[in-house]
Amino acid sequence: MLPKAVKALIRQNKLVQPTSGMAKGYAQANLVVLPKDLAFDFLLFAQRNPKPCPILDVTEVGSPEPALVAPGSDLRYDIPKYRIYVKGQLVEEVLDLEKYWTQDLVAFLLGCSFTFEAGLLDAGIPVRHIEENCNVPMYITNKQCIPAGVFRGPMVVSMRPIPQEQVVKAVQVTSRFPAVHGAPVHIGDPAAIGIKDLSKPDFGDAVTIKPGEVPVFWACGVTPQAVAMTVKPELMITHAPGHMFICDIRDEDLALF
Numbered sequence: 001m002l003p004k005a006v007k008a009l010i011r012q013n014k015l016v017q018p019t020s021g022m023a024k025g026y027a028q029a030n031l032v033v034l035p036k037d038l039a040f041d042f043l044l045f046a047q048r049n050p051k052p053c054p055i056l057d058v059t060e061v062g063s064p065e066p067a068l069v070a071p072g073s074d075l076r077y078d079i080p081k082y083r084i085y086v087k088g089q090l091v092e093e094v095l096d097l098e099k100y101w102t103q104d105l106v107a108f109l110l111g112c113s114f115t116f117e118a119g120l121l122d123a124g125i126p127v128r129h130i131e132e133n134c135n136v137p138m139y140i141t142n143k144q145c146i147p148a149g150v151f152r153g154p155m156v157v158s159m160r161p162i163p164q165e166q167v168v169k170a171v172q173v174t175s176r177f178p179a180v181h182g183a184p185v186h187i188g189d190p191a192a193i194g195i196k197d198l199s200k201p202d203f204g205d206a207v208t209i210k211p212g213e214v215p216v217f218w219a220c221g222v223t224p225q226a227v228a229m230t231v232k233p234e235l236m237i238t239h240a241p242g243h244m245f246i247c248d249i250r251d252e253d254l255a256l257f
Helices: 003-011 036-048 114-122 164-175 223-231
Strands: 026-035 055-058 082-086 089-094 105-111 138-144 154-163 213-219 236-239 245-250
Touching: 003 245, 026 036, 026 055, 026 114, 036 055, 036 105, 082 223, 114 164, 154 164, 154 223, 164 213, 223 236
Parallel strands: none
Antiparallel strands: 026 105, 026 236, 026 245, 055 105, 082 089, 082 236, 138 154, 154 213
């Protein structure tokens, strides 16, 4: 299905599930929505932390339209599920933002690693959470982001088990996509980045790691949610982990070569 068709189903609440594998060939994005008085600080934070927070689009103040990556779309309705953080606390998950949207909000769309999964599959590299029809596992690490303004906090990573003989190829494939997290930030021992138990992700679902596979970790756009829990802004709205915005631009539009 093309992005517009998928978003039409999402807008009707007929598709409330993680979006990995949907609209193959088209880029997906994480969402962060903040009051305008925090928008510059977050823009600076994203600029200083391009691995977890690569910016694809920023809306005009009060506008829910991502005019660069999906003209005509509406970020209040076109994501399957949203999270509302108030003073760092997750207070609600909702299917649309009609109740929460105000004219002083600015929305950021950040690149998502779901975008490069088509490239992994095309290269013959398995993507386990797609195989198991679940959400990608995500973990809060001990790697700290570079602070900016009021924003600071730990990096979140997504994990995909990769057969050992295909790890180099996975690095090569994903390195082509710096706008959607790019190359992995860590390969191998999860304890080295502060992850105690791969079977207990902080976000998403645990997946099977088969003999001969290596856990490979990519920076993740859920990082702002960990940041929200750290700095406790008055309001931050995000996508629910794994429930992404599907852009109208193609994966290859974001590739370097």
